[in-house]
Amino acid sequence: MNFTVPTMADLAAKGESPEILFWVGCSGSFDDRAKKITRAIANILHHVGIKYAVLGTEESCTGDPAKRAGNEFLFQMQAMQNIMVLNGYSVKKIVTGCPHCFNTIKNEYPELGGTYEVIHHTQLIQQLINEGKLSVQGGAFNGKKITFHDPCYLGRGNGVYEAPREIISKLDTELVEMKRSKANGLCCGAGGAQMFKEPEHGNKDVNIERTEEALSLQPNIIATGCPFCMTMMTDGVKHKEQEKTIQVLDVAELVNQSIK
Amino acid sequence: MIANILFLILLIAGSALFTINVRKVIRNINLGKDIDRKDNPSKRLSSMIKVALGQSKMVVRPVAGILHIIVYAGFIIINIEVIEIIIDGIFGTHRVLSFMGPLYNFLIASFEFLGFGVAAACAIFLVRRNIIKIKRFWSKEITSWPRTDANLILCTEIALMTAFLTMNAADYLLQQQHYEHYISVGSFPISSSLIAPLLSGFSLPTLEMIERICWWFHIIGIVSFLNYLPYSKHFHIILAFPNVYFSNLNNKGKFTNMEAVTKEVKLMLDPNANPYAAADPNAAPVHNKFGAKDVTDLTWKQLMDAYSCTECGRCTSNCPANITGKLLSPRKIMMDTRDRLEEVGKGIDKNGKDFQDGKSLLGDYILAEELWACTSCNACVEACPVNIDPLSLIVDLRRFLVMEQSAAPQELNMVFNNIENNGAPWQFAQANRLKWTEEN
Ligand code: SF4
Ligand code: SF4
Numbered sequence: 001m002n003f004t005v006p007t008m009a010d011l012a013a014k015g016e017s018p019e020i021l022f023w024v025g026c027s028g029s030f031d032d033r034a035k036k037i038t039r040a041i042a043n044i045l046h047h048v049g050i051k052y053a054v055l056g057t058e059e060s061c062t063g064d065p066a067k068r069a070g071n072e073f074l075f076q077m078q079a080m081q082n083i084m085v086l087n088g089y090s091v092k093k094i095v096t097g098c099p100h101c102f103n104t105i106k107n108e109y110p111e112l113g114g115t116y117e118v119i120h121h122t123q124l125i126q127q128l129i130n131e132g133k134l135s136v137q138g139g140a141f142n143g144k145k146i147t148f149h150d151p152c153y154l155g156r157g158n159g160v161y162e163a164p165r166e167i168i169s170k171l172d173t174e175l176v177e178m179k180r181s182k183a184n185g186l187c188c189g190a191g192g193a194q195m196f197k198e199p200e201h202g203n204k205d206v207n208i209e210r211t212e213e214a215l216s217l218q219p220n221i222i223a224t225g226c227p228f229c230m231t232m233m234t235d236g237v238k239h240k241e242q243e244k245t246i247q248v249l250d251v252a253e254l255v256n257q258s259i260k
Numbered sequence: 261m262i263a264n265i266l267f268l269i270l271l272i273a274g275s276a277l278f279t280i281n282v283r284k285v286i287r288n289i290n291l292g293k294d295i296d297r298k299d300n301p302s303k304r305l306s307s308m309i310k311v312a313l314g315q316s317k318m319v320v321r322p323v324a325g326i327l328h329i330i331v332y333a334g335f336i337i338i339n340i341e342v343i344e345i346i347i348d349g350i351f352g353t354h355r356v357l358s359f360m361g362p363l364y365n366f367l368i369a370s371f372e373f374l375g376f377g378v379a380a381a382c383a384i385f386l387v388r389r390n391i392i393k394i395k396r397f398w399s400k401e402i403t404s405w406p407r408t409d410a411n412l413i414l415c416t417e418i419a420l421m422t423a424f425l426t427m428n429a430a431d432y433l434l435q436q437q438h439y440e441h442y443i444s445v446g447s448f449p450i451s452s453s454l455i456a457p458l459l460s461g462f463s464l465p466t467l468e469m470i471e472r473i474c475w476w477f478h479i480i481g482i483v484s485f486l487n488y489l490p491y492s493k494h495f496h497i498i499l500a501f502p503n504v505y506f507s508n509l510n511n512k513g514k515f516t517n518m519e520a521v522t523k524e525v526k527l528m529l530d531p532n533a534n535p536y537a538a539a540d541p542n543a544a545p546v547h548n549k550f551g552a553k554d555v556t557d558l559t560w561k562q563l564m565d566a567y568s569c570t571e572c573g574r575c576t577s578n579c580p581a582n583i584t585g586k587l588l589s590p591r592k593i594m595m596d597t598r599d600r601l602e603e604v605g606k607g608i609d610k611n612g613k614d615f616q617d618g619k620s621l622l623g624d625y626i627l628a629e630e631l632w633a634c635t636s637c638n639a640c641v642e643a644c645p646v647n648i649d650p651l652s653l654i655v656d657l658r659r660f661l662v663m664e665q666s667a668a669p670q671e672l673n674m675v676f677n678n679i680e681n682n683g684a685p686w687q688f689a690q691a692n693r694l695k696w697t698e699e700n
Contacts, residue, residue, distance in 0.1 A: 070662035
């Protein structure tokens, strides 16, 4: 990357604090595909000149997979340790690159002593565009047909349906909706800790069912806002041998490639 | 006179039996653990008005939704007629409310239209279930009893409405002949044209008999139906209202916080805590069971959910796991919970409240394989027309599997280890969390 990503520790050493903390998440830190999304988000933050920072090596799993799997002990251990770090830096506002981190910190940390203003990266991008701090143009995506796959923990879990769609509509693209979208959206199959285990016995994988639905619209791009959905949909498209013609991209990547 | 007394006995016995059965249901629901759902009454009321009274989630599927609204509106409004039936029955009067004149005519006419609508809608429902065989009514958990239950309800409604219209038709013919006390009141747009022609050949005393038989059938039918409710999925016509009122108001993505765990975790993380300190001698020795193994480990709201389930299958037909052939069906989770709760309730009736039968919801009804297929996507919660939350039960049962039995799937145990040791579900070192900045 051609700029340095500031960490909370760096800023604290200088006696400064950022306007917003960028919570990267485990996928965003370690998964090769998701790391690209992380860099796109960082680039947007850097580009608009907002004062941000990451926790870097002080970040740890939010505990989401443990909580969904029923391991409340492990979840609370993770949560309380993270809250200690966040409160230690007096963090007020957090943007996450992952709807699972977003949901967990926003909804489940307050009862354990961690109350912050938490937004998902699509919400931040929408705000930046609306405030005129970020301008985008179709460019690379002009006239492309895009369908948006709703991540469960962004959509149904927290009622965020419009932010990603508004952003896509700013890119001079054709947004097409799957039959099961928004509140009726079909899961990609990764939530509830399924991401980390073999699916139970059935007659199909959930990501294939969902990919088929997306492919039936013959889009150029399947957009999403979650690193887990990214993995599932990318695998689905590969399984259908469509990876040469159809891209799976995060909304942040769409925006990052369209900055004016 | 004898008729009046019989009627009174029917009414009192019917209401008493209903009260006894409803009390049992309330007792069973109260076997659940406490949970506070009394906050924010205005928001709760408005969601009840929208979702239960206004049926807002029913119309997501327009055909079933609109037909259901006809049956629902018809059922409620026609029951105004029952007020008249009760007064007539007790005092031996006939159409006592007819003094209202034009308003009465209007009411009877609208009951007729609605009654016809209800019967027609129920007939369509029967066709959808039994002839078109819509998939969600033929899934595994819809065994012969749930199918019979649904068909029984629909046939009963059709029978009740037919009796109501036939009664009006006979009355109409008797009125035309100015027979005895059958004075000309009411307006019968449907029965006079649809059913009266079929009856016109009968003598006046036969018509009177038909009118009386239908009248008795109608009221006996209603009283029996009322007493059938607590055994049926049709109980939702009552429970839908409180169930929506007390439903979760938080974001759906938020899972409940387990306070019992919080206490222990705080102790573990507190460097000043002395693990060898003597336990507070005054503290009651509590065994905290984590998660749910049986119905009594669930909250009263989750148990109310089970009694409110209409077995419509909207949850299951939106469930990604079920759609792709997994064993999980959120409707089955709710039906199992009700069946098990009924079983526990009957056991308590027979053997007192400390009854144990060695069975449990987890294992004897719901299998781990079902629970591990859930993606926690909330589609079932979103789809449910009466705001039932199957996901919360799935999570509580998972909690028991993981925290009490250490029975998570092997891959998840590895994930737990990784999170605990290196702060990520995969085996990557926390020290490498900034590596993404070094690449392009
Ligand atoms: S939350 Fe679980 S049970 Fe409910 S629809 Fe999603 S996968 Fe199915
Ligand atoms: S839980 Fe709700 S959606 Fe599912 S069958 Fe019962 S009433 Fe229908």
